[in-house]
Amino acid sequence: MSETENEVVTYEVRGAVAVVTMNRPEYRNAQNSAMTYALDEAFYRANADDEVKVIVLAGSGKHFSAGHDIGTPGRDIDSSFERKAGLWWDHVGKEGVDSRFARESEVYLGMCRRWREMPKPMIAMVQGACIAGALMLAWCSDLIVASDDAFFADPVVRMGIPGVEYFAHPWVMGPRFAKEFLFTGDRMPADRALAIGMVNRVVPRDELESETFALADRIAQMPRLGLALTKKAVNQAEDLMGLRTGMDSVFGLHHAAHAHNAEVGADSLAGQTAKSMRDSAT
Ligand code: ZN
Numbered sequence: 001m002s003e004t005e006n007e008v009v010t011y012e013v014r015g016a017v018a019v020v021t022m023n024r025p026e027y028r029n030a031q032n033s034a035m036t037y038a039l040d041e042a043f044y045r046a047n048a049d050d051e052v053k054v055i056v057l058a059g060s061g062k063h064f065s066a067g068h069d070i071g072t073p074g075r076d077i078d079s080s081f082e083r084k085a086g087l088w089w090d091h092v093g094k095e096g097v098d099s100r101f102a103r104e105s106e107v108y109l110g111m112c113r114r115w116r117e118m119p120k121p122m123i124a125m126v127q128g129a130c131i132a133g134a135l136m137l138a139w140c141s142d143l144i145v146a147s148d149d150a151f152f153a154d155p156v157v158r159m160g161i162p163g164v165e166y167f168a169h170p171w172v173m174g175p176r177f178a179k180e181f182l183f184t185g186d187r188m189p190a191d192r193a194l195a196i197g198m199v200n201r202v203v204p205r206d207e208l209e210s211e212t213f214a215l216a217d218r219i220a221q222m223p224r225l226g227l228a229l230t231k232k233a234v235n236q237a238e239d240l241m242g243l244r245t246g247m248d249s250v251f252g253l254h255h256a257a258h259a260h261n262a263e264v265g266a267d268s269l270a271g272q273t274a275k276s277m278r279d280s281a282t
Helices: 033-048 096-116 133-140 169-173 175-184 190-195 205-219 224-240 243-264 274-279
Strands: 009-014 017-022 054-059 122-126 129-131 143-147 151-153 201-203
Touching: 009 033, 017 033, 017 205, 033 054, 033 096, 054 205, 096 133, 096 243, 122 133, 122 205, 129 133, 143 190, 143 205, 151 190, 169 175, 169 243, 190 201, 201 205, 224 243
Parallel strands: 017 054, 054 122, 122 143, 129 151, 143 201
Antiparallel strands: 009 017
């Protein structure tokens, strides 16, 4: 089915669980801005619905997501959307850092932070690839259930960039593992992600859905406000461990890298494409 016949994000409620599904399987759920804003709308809807207690974030097809869209026909980086994550000006029609910083503050760092702060618990249900920008979605979820075929990678060091925009690496896996993960850009298999505490559970691929929904249903038995306050309590503790300020400081380094690439080369991604990044993956 072509994208025009298909929504980039689908929304469904099963009992007390809202299922939000990235739906560009032909592009391994590469996230364009249309998808970001559709996700935001779906999350808003789930949080506003009193019948919904828990959200499951999924990706259709073989992979959770290959990350930000850096090369599909639906790439839409020059499009304006109604901004929701912050009050920074629109990036369209601006140049250099003026444009790039505005855009990434809004659609990447800003949106992921906004989603992390949703009052309802969210479980990422991850199969296959969870690469770069996809990590940001898994990490701003509260829990991660992965299938045994899932793998995780942030290979942007090849672009000369110190990790994706939502720089949670040292908090979600510990600093030494974060360095190995970032220095090598290698794929981390699900069992290793479990061993270092980056995911909650690893289950066989054909049980991914049943296990994730069993967990969601169990959490959905708890009182809504209790869950919201508990989530906030842990998030606040994580921020006291430096997550928020750490991320802000690294966002500056991230943009120094983009600007360096644009200054000395052809573009802010050091000439890398979706294909070149995929071909060099190990
Ligand atoms: Zn960036």
